[in-house]
Amino acid sequence: MKEKQDHLTAPVRLLLVDDEKGFVEVISKRMSRRNIQVTRALNGTEGIRALRGQDFDVAVLDLKMEDMDGIEVLKIFKKIVPDMPVIMLTGHGSEQAARDGIQFGAFDYLTKPCELEDLIRKIQEAVGAGR
Amino acid sequence: MIIVLVSLAPLFLVSGMILYQFRVSYQEKVYDHLGELIQKHTQNIDSFLKEKLADIRFLSETFGFEDLNDESFLRDRLEALQRDYGAVFVDLGIVNERGLQVAYAGPFKLEKAIYYEADWFKEAMKNRYFISDVFLGLRGLPHFIVAVRDNWKGREWILRATIDFVAFNALVENIHVGKTGFAFILNTGGELQTKPFQDIKPNKKVYMHFLKKGEVRGRAINVVAGQDAFGKKKIYVSTFLKNGDWMMVFQQDSSDAFSDLGKTMNVTIVILLLGALGIVTTALVLSRMMVNRIARADREKERMNEQIIQTGKLASVGELAAGIAHEINNPVAIMVEEAGWIEDLLEEEEFRKSQNLDEFSRALKQIRTQGKRCKQITQKLLSFARKTDPRVQDVQINDVITEVVELSAQRAKYAKVTINTRLKQNLPLLKASQSELQQVLLNLINNALDAMEKNGGILNISTRLQGANFIIEVSDNGPGIPEANMERIFDPFFTTKPVGKGTGLGLSICYGIIKKMGGTIEVMSTMEMGTTFIITLPAKGARSTSPARPEETAHRGRVEDPRVPGAKLTSGAVT
Numbered sequence: 001m002k003e004k005q006d007h008l009t010a011p012v013r014l015l016l017v018d019d020e021k022g023f024v025e026v027i028s029k030r031m032s033r034r035n036i037q038v039t040r041a042l043n044g045t046e047g048i049r050a051l052r053g054q055d056f057d058v059a060v061l062d063l064k065m066e067d068m069d070g071i072e073v074l075k076i077f078k079k080i081v082p083d084m085p086v087i088m089l090t091g092h093g094s095e096q097a098a099r100d101g102i103q104f105g106a107f108d109y110l111t112k113p114c115e116l117e118d119l120i121r122k123i124q125e126a127v128g129a130g131r
Numbered sequence: 132m133i134i135v136l137v138s139l140a141p142l143f144l145v146s147g148m149i150l151y152q153f154r155v156s157y158q159e160k161v162y163d164h165l166g167e168l169i170q171k172h173t174q175n176i177d178s179f180l181k182e183k184l185a186d187i188r189f190l191s192e193t194f195g196f197e198d199l200n201d202e203s204f205l206r207d208r209l210e211a212l213q214r215d216y217g218a219v220f221v222d223l224g225i226v227n228e229r230g231l232q233v234a235y236a237g238p239f240k241l242e243k244a245i246y247y248e249a250d251w252f253k254e255a256m257k258n259r260y261f262i263s264d265v266f267l268g269l270r271g272l273p274h275f276i277v278a279v280r281d282n283w284k285g286r287e288w289i290l291r292a293t294i295d296f297v298a299f300n301a302l303v304e305n306i307h308v309g310k311t312g313f314a315f316i317l318n319t320g321g322e323l324q325t326k327p328f329q330d331i332k333p334n335k336k337v338y339m340h341f342l343k344k345g346e347v348r349g350r351a352i353n354v355v356a357g358q359d360a361f362g363k364k365k366i367y368v369s370t371f372l373k374n375g376d377w378m379m380v381f382q383q384d385s386s387d388a389f390s391d392l393g394k395t396m397n398v399t400i401v402i403l404l405l406g407a408l409g410i411v412t413t414a415l416v417l418s419r420m421m422v423n424r425i426a427r428a429d430r431e432k433e434r435m436n437e438q439i440i441q442t443g444k445l446a447s448v449g450e451l452a453a454g455i456a457h458e459i460n461n462p463v464a465i466m467v468e469e470a471g472w473i474e475d476l477l478e479e480e481e482f483r484k485s486q487n488l489d490e491f492s493r494a495l496k497q498i499r500t501q502g503k504r505c506k507q508i509t510q511k512l513l514s515f516a517r518k519t520d521p522r523v524q525d526v527q528i529n530d531v532i533t534e535v536v537e538l539s540a541q542r543a544k545y546a547k548v549t550i551n552t553r554l555k556q557n558l559p560l561l562k563a564s565q566s567e568l569q570q571v572l573l574n575l576i577n578n579a580l581d582a583m584e585k586n587g588g589i590l591n592i593s594t595r596l597q598g599a600n601f602i603i604e605v606s607d608n609g610p611g612i613p614e615a616n617m618e619r620i621f622d623p624f625f626t627t628k629p630v631g632k633g634t635g636l637g638l639s640i641c642y643g644i645i646k647k648m649g650g651t652i653e654v655m656s657t658m659e660m661g662t663t664f665i666i667t668l669p670a671k672g673a674r675s676t677s678p679a680r681p682e683e684t685a686h687r688g689r690v691e692d693p694r695v696p697g698a699k700l701t702s703g704a705v706t
Binding site for chain 2: 020022023026027029030033091112113116
């Protein structure tokens with residue numbers, strides 16, 4: 001029922017930056033069924049390139065990636081599009097990094113692994129606040 | 132041994148040197164003293180002899196042969212002399228040049244005695260004034276003679292006087308020093324001229340040595356230390372008198388002469404020996420103490436090493452767990468999401484008609500549920516292991532307790548133990564290492580569970596704030612700790628668990644950690660009633676209103692738990 005309502009509005013444009021390929025793939029498939037259009041980026045560099053190429057309503061950023069520190073990526077994101085809300089994903093036990101991220105302008109954070117429903121709720125909150 | 136030698140050597144050297152110097156100077160002093168004494172007496176005797184000679188000279192010069200030849204006059208003169216000097220003069224006599232005693236006054240019947248062959252007469256004919264050696268003479272008694280030769284009408288005559296040996300002897304006999312010191316006089320032939328205090332053989336090498344040496348015949352005083360016939364050490368002092376005819380000898384046992392020195396030496400040696408004994412004892416005691424201290428330090432170090440190894444083991448196990456948890460998290464998340472994707476797809480029309488739809492849904496739900504369970508397990512593992520480091524940070528004690536209790540929940544279930552927590556809300560944050568605090572609590576809980584494993588029970592964990600301190604109580608209703616073990620439970624390697632089950636390090640590590648935090652850990656136990664561990668941690672640096680003061684911390688060790696009357700309290704309190 002929810003999905004049908006979602007379909008009525010314009011899809012949310014989400015940039016998902018996470019280096020866990022399997023996770024990104026299944027999440028983007030499931031989100032697309034919930035009126036969220038996911039652009040995948042498997043590392044910080046890809047994420048930044050994608051952000052330069054098009055506009056997004058919201059970004060979900062994993063803080064622990066191989067090529068770049070998530071906080072650094074966040075800073076660059078905030079430089080390119082200061083208004084775009086960024087939700088951070090952190091591993092359990094590294095909440096401190098997430099709290100640091102909020103200082104640098106992140107919207108909020110979730111600890112991984114999280115429920116899809118929680119993530120979607122957070123995304124909607126962020127989009128609502130951003131729009 | 133070296134310590135003893137090094138400390139004794141200077142002691143003995145210095146005392147030896149001082150003793151030697153003291154001995155030498157004391158000896159010199161004694162010799163000087165004896166020398167002076169002898170010289171004085173020698174002078175006395177010399178002047179005695181001269182005086183007697185002078186008296187006789189005076190007689191002969193004053194009265195002449197004619198007067199003195201009269202025996203009654205001579206008797207008067209003798210009486211006059213005896214009046215003046217006592218019984219020193221025994222008799223007087225006039226001897227003509229042929230050795231015939233022409234006149235005599237005295238107690239013996241010596242009138243007309245012939246002295247022609249007598250040594251003294253021969254000597255007197257050669258010298259004008261003469262004093263003889265002591266001899267027995269005609270009368271058979273020791274005496275000596277003072278003679279003055281004069282001339283009357285071209286003929287030689289001699290006035291002679293006999294000097295009483297007893298009176299003369301008294302002069303020498305009176306010389307007494309100490310117990311064994313006495314004097315006597317020898318003539319050049321080594322014959323005694325006085326009766327010595329002790330019987331001695333006059334013809335001794337040592338005296339002869341003096342006599343030969345005394346060629347100078349001056350006033351020189353010889354002091355020699357030697358041995359007598361019995362091998363006894365003696366001091367001999369000698370000097371010449373009567374123009375070198377006689378020699379005054381003084382002898383004394385060395386031990387007597389140096390009796391003061393001997394006493395001093397004895398006292399010194401006793402002090403020295405006592406001192407040496409003291410040094411040896413001190414050295415032994417000190418070295419033993421040192422060895423003990425080192426041994427204790429070694430044991431302590433060993434214990435610390437064990438603790439470090441134990442802590443390190445826990446840390447590495449924690450790291451490993453954290454790594455595994457992280458690695459597992461992602462695949463589990465993907466699995467759960469893939470299951471979710473299948474659920475999404477099952478909502479499509481085409482699958483709705485499938486007769487196995489319910490079974491699919493159930494299976495997927497099960498995958499999600501089990502995925503969640505995996506997630507919980509990894510989360511717990513992570514939260515326990517993520518900070519196995521001693522970094523001090525702000526810690527909420529209640530959170531740590533909740534975490535550890537959750538972690539122990541499964542074990543508690545198997546042990547049929549109910550864990551109750553009574554946590555004071557809104558406690559200030561504690562500055563501590565979270566992982567260390569976890570370790571302490573986990574150890575206490577595990578011990579309690581072990582203790583109650585047989586019959587089950589209740590484990591109460593409570594926190595509260597008391598003054599400037601956090602109090603954590605971990606209280607079980609297990610069998611309690613026997614009194615005999617109470618004193619030792621915090622000792623490393625003390626364990627009552629079966630071999631291979633307990634290391635005996637748990638409580639020791641707890642103690643170490645709490646001590647490091649500046650807190651105390653105490654235990655109260657009553658048999659068949661249960662055991663309570665009380666941890667007191669100072670809330671210093673925390674956002675508390677009053678900082679902890681050391682005195683307060685110190686007193687807290689005596690708090691009795693009102694709930695366990697008569698409970699024995701062992702304090703692991705550290706100040």
